[in-house]
Amino acid sequence: MSSAVIDTAGLQQLVSTLIDRGYRVIGPTLSDNAIVLGELTSADELPVGWGVDVGPGHYRLRRRDDAAAFGHSAGPQSWKEFLHPPRQRLWSSDGVAQEDAPRYAFLGVRACDLAAIAVLNGVLGKGAHPDGGFVDRLARIFVVAVNCTEPGGLCFCASMGTGPEVGPGYDLALTERIDDEGRWYVVDVGSDVGTQVLAALPHREARGAEIDSARADVAEAAHHMGRSMPTGDLRELLIESRESPHWDEVASRCLTCGNCTMACPTCFCTSVDDVTDLTGEHAERWMNWASCFEFDFTFVHEGSVRQSGPSRYRHWITHKLGSWHDQFGSSGCVGCGRCIAWCPTGIDITEEMNLLATLAEHRDD
Amino acid sequence: MTDTATWPGPAHAAMTPVPYQVRSRVVENQDSSTLQLEPLRDPLQAPLPGEFMMMYAFGIGEVAISVSGVPSGSDSTITHTIRSVGAVSRALHDAEPGTVIGMRGPFGTNWGLREAVGRDLVIVAGGVGLAPLRPVVLGALAARDSYGSVTLIAGARSRDDFLFSEELAEWARDTSIAVHMTVDVPVQGWPGEVGFVTEPLRRLPLRPQNTTALLCGPEPMMQNGAIELLRKGLAASDIRVSLERNMQCGIGWCGHCQLGPLLLCRDGPVVGYDAAEPLLAVKEL
Numbered sequence: 001m002s003s004a005v006i007d008t009a010g011l012q013q014l015v016s017t018l019i020d021r022g023y024r025v026i027g028p029t030l031s032d033n034a035i036v037l038g039e040l041t042s043a044d045e046l047p048v049g050w051g052v053d054v055g056p057g058h059y060r061l062r063r064r065d066d067a068a069a070f071g072h073s074a075g076p077q078s079w080k081e082f083l084h085p086p087r088q089r090l091w092s093s094d095g096v097a098q099e100d101a102p103r104y105a106f107l108g109v110r111a112c113d114l115a116a117i118a119v120l121n122g123v124l125g126k127g128a129h130p131d132g133g134f135v136d137r138l139a140r141i142f143v144v145a146v147n148c149t150e151p152g153g154l155c156f157c158a159s160m161g162t163g164p165e166v167g168p169g170y171d172l173a174l175t176e177r178i179d180d181e182g183r184w185y186v187v188d189v190g191s192d193v194g195t196q197v198l199a200a201l202p203h204r205e206a207r208g209a210e211i212d213s214a215r216a217d218v219a220e221a222a223h224h225m226g227r228s229m230p231t232g233d234l235r236e237l238l239i240e241s242r243e244s245p246h247w248d249e250v251a252s253r254c255l256t257c258g259n260c261t262m263a264c265p266t267c268f269c270t271s272v273d274d275v276t277d278l279t280g281e282h283a284e285r286w287m288n289w290a291s292c293f294e295f296d297f298t299f300v301h302e303g304s305v306r307q308s309g310p311s312r313y314r315h316w317i318t319h320k321l322g323s324w325h326d327q328f329g330s331s332g333c334v335g336c337g338r339c340i341a342w343c344p345t346g347i348d349i350t351e352e353m354n355l356l357a358t359l360a361e362h363r364d365d
Numbered sequence: 366m367t368d369t370a371t372w373p374g375p376a377h378a379a380m381t382p383v384p385y386q387v388r389s390r391v392v393e394n395q396d397s398s399t400l401q402l403e404p405l406r407d408p409l410q411a412p413l414p415g416e417f418m419m420m421y422a423f424g425i426g427e428v429a430i431s432v433s434g435v436p437s438g439s440d441s442t443i444t445h446t447i448r449s450v451g452a453v454s455r456a457l458h459d460a461e462p463g464t465v466i467g468m469r470g471p472f473g474t475n476w477g478l479r480e481a482v483g484r485d486l487v488i489v490a491g492g493v494g495l496a497p498l499r500p501v502v503l504g505a506l507a508a509r510d511s512y513g514s515v516t517l518i519a520g521a522r523s524r525d526d527f528l529f530s531e532e533l534a535e536w537a538r539d540t541s542i543a544v545h546m547t548v549d550v551p552v553q554g555w556p557g558e559v560g561f562v563t564e565p566l567r568r569l570p571l572r573p574q575n576t577t578a579l580l581c582g583p584e585p586m587m588q589n590g591a592i593e594l595l596r597k598g599l600a601a602s603d604i605r606v607s608l609e610r611n612m613q614c615g616i617g618w619c620g621h622c623q624l625g626p627l628l629l630c631r632d633g634p635v636v637g638y639d640a641a642e643p644l645l646a647v648k649e650l
Contacts, residue, residue, distance in 0.1 A: 090380040093423075128631070129379040129616035242647050269620035272380070272613040276424035283424040285380065290619070297621060298611050301450035305610065311649035319623065326626030 056346030073152025111163030154337025382467020421467030491582020
């Protein structure tokens with residue numbers, strides 16, 4: 001199917017159409033001096049005219065000189081919050097009524113984050129014991145992806161092979177265009193439901209030149225990434241670097257706070273907490289987000305396995321970029337840069353990997 | 366929690382405890398007891414030797430425990446030996462007959478007894494590590510003709526710390542299995558050996574090409590035992606160890622049990638030493 005064009009009225013209609021079809025529309029919106037993911041009732045709630053400046057340990061809103069609605073890179077949250085909620089009740093001794101999974105429409109999913117959803121599915125949805133809640137929620141989502149034409153300062157999706165052009169998995173994909181005519185979108189359709197939704201919007205067929213120019217801007221974005229991972233086999237590099245003295249150096253800056261794991265769109269770890277009320281007669285089982293940086297994450301009866309900061313940082317980065325391949329057949333990193341922005345001391349995963357690569361080269365000399 | 370009527374059915378099936386009731390409880394030593402559990406509803410799949418169950422003490426929590434018994438015939442009971450080391454294991458250890466325990470599983474890899482048919486078995490256990498290996502001994506004795514020589518080396522801190530004392534004495538009398546018992550601290554009249562399990566292992570004549578070794582105990586014990594076996598010419602892949610890490614889900618969701626590339630709830634707990642050796646060699650991996 002060829003591409004279509006919608007204008008801001010079409011975008012407005014997109015939100016209301018999705019709501020009419022029973023979706024809870026989640027998308028970027030301004031709140032607390034950040035662009036967060038929240039439930040939208042109208043396209044007016046998108047952060048029109050707002051961008052962000054990001055750096056290691058740094059995230060600030062800034063006014064754009066245009067009216068882009070998707071002119072910002074990743075915020076503090078990711079879609080994992082909705083597909084793999086921070087707190088879930090798994091069981092209750094009193095019984096729990098089965099609730100239907102919510103039907104979410106995600107508006108504004110970037111290529112990196114679409115890849116992250118696939119990575120999460122590889123962990124929670126494809127094992128011998130799939131997480132039924134996750135699988136149900138994922139099966140019901142409607143994805144409006146957005147191609148990136150303007151990567152942020154911490155973006156490195158190009159070197160992770162996940163962007164800036166959105167891959168498979170979307171229902172509709174938008175490329176935001178701003179010119180003298182105002183703001184409009186090239187729309188690509190990725191599913192039958194996407195076709196149906198587009199049909200309900202005021203739209204026209206895209207002209208060849210419009211498509212070409214949009215595609216060219218997205219392709220060009222790959223050359224404007226703020227960060228990049230070293231080339232070569234990262235998994236092998238991390239195995240070789242297990243005993244590197246560099247871990248002590250990173251740990252001297254790492255607070256082991258776990259922010260990176262919370263902000264990461266693929267970090268999936270949880271703890272299972274069994275609790276009771278005061279009578280002790282009613283028990284519940286909860287699954288809560290956890291972080292491998294927690295001291296007791298690896299607790300066994302003799303104590304924690306990873307007690308030191310260096311070992312915990314080494315574990316996190318090695319899992320993310322290395323052992324994830326062994327466990328789930330892909331990298332755990334999609335290049336969104338959130339872990340860099342939200343690290344209170346600005347530890348940069350790409351910088352650490354580049355340093356390890358340099359150290360390894362020197363070791364080989 | 367003894368009334369099963371209020372125990373609800375599965376919502377997240379794989380994470381929902383299934384009620385079992387303690388049928389019998391045997392005190393093994395000062396900190397360990399063996400529970401035989403029978404299902405109050407449809408039984409779970411019978412665990413293979415080496416596999417583990419997630420055991421839930423009502424309202425307190427859940428821990429991963431390898432099975433220590435083998436079901437026979439139509440018997441759908443599951444047997445576990447629990448060492449009391451924390452709040453949950455203490456509650457399980459103390460569970461009297463009639464107590465309802467929530468069970469999930471079985472999960473993980475097994476000892477690979479089927480793959481070892483026709484080979485000699487060397488079974489090395491330290492302390493409570495004998496519990497996951499008991500089903501191996503029972504299985505090998507029940508199908509004695511399927512294996513070559515069968516040797517059990519069991520170590521404990523002292524005479525009174527051995528699990529399954531009566532069975533051990535029985536096995537020691539059984540000529541179809543060679544049993545070596547060794548303690549760290551001997552008392553007067555101790556007829557066995559003194560020292561680490563590596564000592565009897567060092568003296569053991571074995572056919573390296575035709576031997577499968579199964580080890581369970583503290584990690585340094587397994588590492589030193591494996592070193593001895595490698596020295597005797599066993600292939601690392603013919604040495605299997607049962608590893609322990611924090612396990613909260615048992616099904617690959619929670620991420621706590623990672624050891625390098627392994628998710629031990631899925632890729633373990635029983636792991637070939639070819640995979641385990643380089644990982645155990647790294648501190649705090």
